[in-house]
Amino acid sequence: AHDEDDAYVMPVVMEFSSRERLDAFLDALRQVIARHDVLRTGIVWDGLREPVQVVWREAELPVHEVALDPHDTDSVEQLLTGVGLSMNLAQAPLISTHVAPVPEDERWVALVRMHHIVQDHTALEVLLAELDAFLTGRGAGLPEPLPFRTFVAQARTGADNSEHERYFTRLLEDVTEGTAPFGAVDVRGDGSGVVRAKVAFAPELDARLRDVSRKLGASAATVMHVAWSRALAAMAGRDDVVFGTVLFGRMNAGAASERVPGPFMNTLPVRVRTGELGVLGAVSAMRGQLAELLEHEHAPLALAMRASGMTGDAPLFSALFNYRHNTDEEPEAPMEPWDGPVGGIRTLFARELTNYPLAVAVDDDGEGRGLSLAVDAVCPIDPEAVGVLVRTAVESLVSALEVALNGGPEMPLGSVRVLDEVGLHRVVSEWNDTAVEVEPSTL
Numbered sequence: 392a393h394d395e396d397d398a399y400v401m402p403v404v405m406e407f408s409s410r411e412r413l414d415a416f417l418d419a420l421r422q423v424i425a426r427h428d429v430l431r432t433g434i435v436w437d438g439l440r441e442p443v444q445v446v447w448r449e450a451e452l453p454v455h456e457v458a459l460d461p462h463d464t465d466s467v468e469q470l471l472t473g474v475g476l477s478m479n480l481a482q483a484p485l486i487s488t489h490v491a492p493v494p495e496d497e498r499w500v501a502l503v504r505m506h507h508i509v510q511d512h513t514a515l516e517v518l519l520a521e522l523d524a525f526l527t528g529r530g531a532g533l534p535e536p537l538p539f540r541t542f543v544a545q546a547r548t549g550a551d552n553s554e555h556e557r558y559f560t561r562l563l564e565d566v567t568e569g570t571a572p573f574g575a576v577d578v579r580g581d582g583s584g585v586v587r588a589k590v591a592f593a594p595e596l597d598a599r600l601r602d603v604s605r606k607l608g609a610s611a612a613t614v615m616h617v618a619w620s621r622a623l624a625a626m627a628g629r630d631d632v633v634f635g636t637v638l639f640g641r642m643n644a645g646a647a648s649e650r651v652p653g654p655f656m657n658t659l660p661v662r663v664r665t666g667e668l669g670v671l672g673a674v675s676a677m678r679g680q681l682a683e684l685l686e687h688e689h690a691p692l693a694l695a696m697r698a699s700g701m702t703g704d705a706p707l708f709s710a711l712f713n714y715r716h717n718t719d720e721e722p723e724a725p726m727e728p729w730d731g732p733v734g735g736i737r738t739l740f741a742r743e744l745t746n747y748p749l750a751v752a753v754d755d756d757g758e759g760r761g762l763s764l765a766v767d768a769v770c771p772i773d774p775e776a777v778g779v780l781v782r783t784a785v786e787s788l789v790s791a792l793e794v795a796l797n798g799g800p801e802m803p804l805g806s807v808r809v810l811d812e813v814g815l816h817r818v819v820s821e822w823n824d825t826a827v828e829v830e831p832s833t834l
Contacts, residue, residue, distance in 0.1 A: 396476040398476075398744040400477070401744070402476060402740070404466070404503075404738070406498060407498065410497075416526065418525075420522065421451075428539050428540060431446055432444050432508075433445055434481060434508060447483040450484040452488065453488065454489075457490070459492070461495065466493060476504065480506070488502065511656035512715070513656075514651075526733055536651075552690075555694055563633070565700055566707065569705050569708060570708045570709070573771070573772050579746060581744075582745055586768060586770070588773075589778070590766065591761065592763060592764075596785065599789050607671075607796070612755075613677050614792070615785065616714070620665055626780070630665045633708045635659065635710070636712050638656065638684070638688045639656065659690060661677075666805045668803070669801035752765040783808060
């Protein structure tokens, strides 16, 4: 429904020093929308066999002026609650703005909403770079825009659905029960209850992870996927787990795909039998599975889920894992993606939401610059506790791999420790004390 909040609508609240600055920004945004076909699309489905993405020749950026309560100083919250996160998918462009003057001030604020149907993280970087160009008078020097429809055609003429079906059937046909950490199965949330926690890795752990990955001929992302599967097994109480991994979507999209806005990213299932593998075997198996998955990176998630042995409405998985390679000179800051190339423009709030009850993202800022986890979770899941659990699994897995590589025994993946000293004390001493009442929502 158009009036329901949508977890796939990304809100950004920006502040402008004057109406002139705001108008310059809006004009630049209009020019970027006019350049790219995907930014002028809407989704129609009434009376059709399947939804169709339709490109409009012209799509005017909606600009709605609203009034702020002069007695409430939280302009961000006023805009977010007053406007909401619902969008009409049939109406192009799937970008809208709501602007308001700050009471008794020259400043203006604007809520910019963009739907994930027309963008992913790389697409957002393209959009922001072009906004920079127009705001600094360099718009005429931008390269000719490449049509997103070309890449859609290439994806649709790649591996056909029968190949996708064979792969996912082989992977998932005997999976009859979904993987739900802490029993959380609602994958249709609007993201409003999501809480985020950041958990950093120590530089020593970062270096050890990369070193052991090189010795195994694997990427740090592969080893992290294995550690995550072990942590997920503990959280779900299962030794055979399925989770969604986020694929970049541009690996096989052709030349210059990094210049094209559009939703190339995809989420597809990964399966790990943590009870059957040793740590070395688990890394090798994960490396092979991720490589094979790339051949199906544009397969519909619905197709993969139908290939499983699941019946009814229960989800195949309710947790996501996303390994993000951040290549910018500055570490990625998802909460503040852009402060503009000129003075008088700054970001007050930005947030990417998720409809899944648990999502873990690894931010890899490059060797020597550190790894960190961004954990999004809904109550009663504690995102910080999950982050610590995953980090502990990484530490334990790296130690086990180092021992095996040095000629020692290969530890079973299911034996990799996931609780640090604090967590172990909580479970063994505090929760095991029957005289202590534990809240049902406590992790």
